[in-house]
Amino acid sequence: MAVDERVKDALRLENLSVPPELPVISISVEDYVDWTGDDALRVSVLLSEDFDEFKDTGEAAIKFNMSILDSLIEHGIELHPYVWFMKPSDLLPEPKPKRRNARRAA
Amino acid sequence: MHDALLEQARRLATLDTRRPKQVNLRRAVSAAYYSLFHFLVDQSCRAIIGAQHQQAAYRHVLGRAFAHGTMKKACESFERGRLQAKVSKGLPATFTVPAEVRSLARAFIDLQQKRHLADYDLTERFTRSDVLRATQEVERVITSFRRLAVSNEKRFFLACLWAWSELERR
Numbered sequence: 611m612a613v614d615e616r617v618k619d620a621l622r623l624e625n626l627s628v629p630p631e632l633p634v635i636s637i638s639v640e641d642y643v644d645w646t647g648d649d650a651l652r653v654s655v656l657l658s659e660d661f662d663e664f665k666d667t668g669e670a671a672i673k674f675n676m677s678i679l680d681s682l683i684e685h686g687i688e689l690h691p692y693v694w695f696m697k698p699s700d701l702l703p704e705p706k707p708k709r710r711n712a713r714r715a716a
Numbered sequence: 717m718h719d720a721l722l723e724q725a726r727r728l729a730t731l732d733t734r735r736p737k738q739v740n741l742r743r744a745v746s747a748a749y750y751s752l753f754h755f756l757v758d759q760s761c762r763a764i765i766g767a768q769h770q771q772a773a774y775r776h777v778l779g780r781a782f783a784h785g786t787m788k789k790a791c792e793s794f795e796r797g798r799l800q801a802k803v804s805k806g807l808p809a810t811f812t813v814p815a816e817v818r819s820l821a822r823a824f825i826d827l828q829q830k831r832h833l834a835d836y837d838l839t840e841r842f843t844r845s846d847v848l849r850a851t852q853e854v855e856r857v858i859t860s861f862r863r864l865a866v867s868n869e870k871r872f873f874l875a876c877l878w879a880w881s882e883l884e885r886r
Binding site: 644645646650657661663664666667668669671672675676679683688690692693694695696697700704 | 730785792796797815818819822823825828830841843844846849855856
C-alpha cells in the first residue's frame with residue numbers, strides 16, 4: 611500500500627530539524643505493523659559513511675527522532691515512527707560464511 | 717541492574733572488530749531494551765512504594781506486575797505530549813508532559829519493537845550504526861530523566877506505566 615502523502619510530506623528533510631552533527635543523506639518511509647499489531651511507520655535514515663558511531667553521543671539522534679515525531683503530529687499523523695539508522699556500507703550484502711572443514715572436491 | 721545491562725549492550729555491539737556478528741548485535745539490542753525496561757520499572761516502583769532500602773522487597777515484588785504491552789501503550793500517549801481525554805480528565809489544566817518524558821517514551825517504544833525483532837525475527841538485519849546509536853540513546857534518555865526534578869507530571873508518568881490499562885478503560 612502506498613504511504614500516505616501527508617506522511618511523505620511530514621518526513622521531507624526540509625520539514626525536519628536535522629542537527630548539524632548528524633550527516634543525514636536521505637530518509638525513506640514505509641507502512642509498518644509492530645509486534646502488538648498496531649499500524650506504524652518504518653523510517654530508514656541513511657547517514658554519511660563518515661559518521662563515526664563510536665564517537666556519537668546519541669544526543670543528535672534523539673533530537674532528530676523527536677523532530678520526526680513532531681512533524682508527523684503537526685501533519686495529523688498519529689502513527690509511531692520506528693526509526694532505523696544506517697550507513698551505505700550497512701546495506702552491502704553479507705559475505706558468505708567460509709565453510710569449515712570443507713572436503714576438497716574429488 | 718540497568719547499568720550492567722547497558723554496559724553489556726555496549727560490549728556486545730563493539731565485540732567484533734570488523735564486521736559485527738548478527739548474534740552479538742541482536743543480544744546487544746535486547747540488553748539495551750531491558751536496561752531501559754528495568755530502569756523504568758525500578759523508578760516506577762520507587763514512586764509507588766518508596767525509595768528506602770528496607771522497601772526493596774516490596775518494590776521487587778511489585779516490579780513483577782509490569783507488562784511490556786501496557787508500558788508501550790502508556791508511552792504512546794506520553795511521547796505525543798498529550799493524553800487522551802478519558803485519561804487526562806480531572807488533571808490540572810496546566811498539565812504538560814516534560815520533554816525528557818517524551819523522548820524517553822519514544823525511545824522505549826522504538827527499542828521494544830527492535831528487541832522483539834532481535835529475539836524472534838531472523839529476516840531482520842541489524843547494523844552496528846543503529847545498535848550503537850540505540851545504546852547511546854538509552855544512556856541519554858535515562859540521564860535526562862534522572863536529572864528531571866521530581867514533579868507530579870513525572871510521578872504520574874511512572875504510575876501510568878503500571879496502571880495504564882485500567883485508566884484507559886474507565
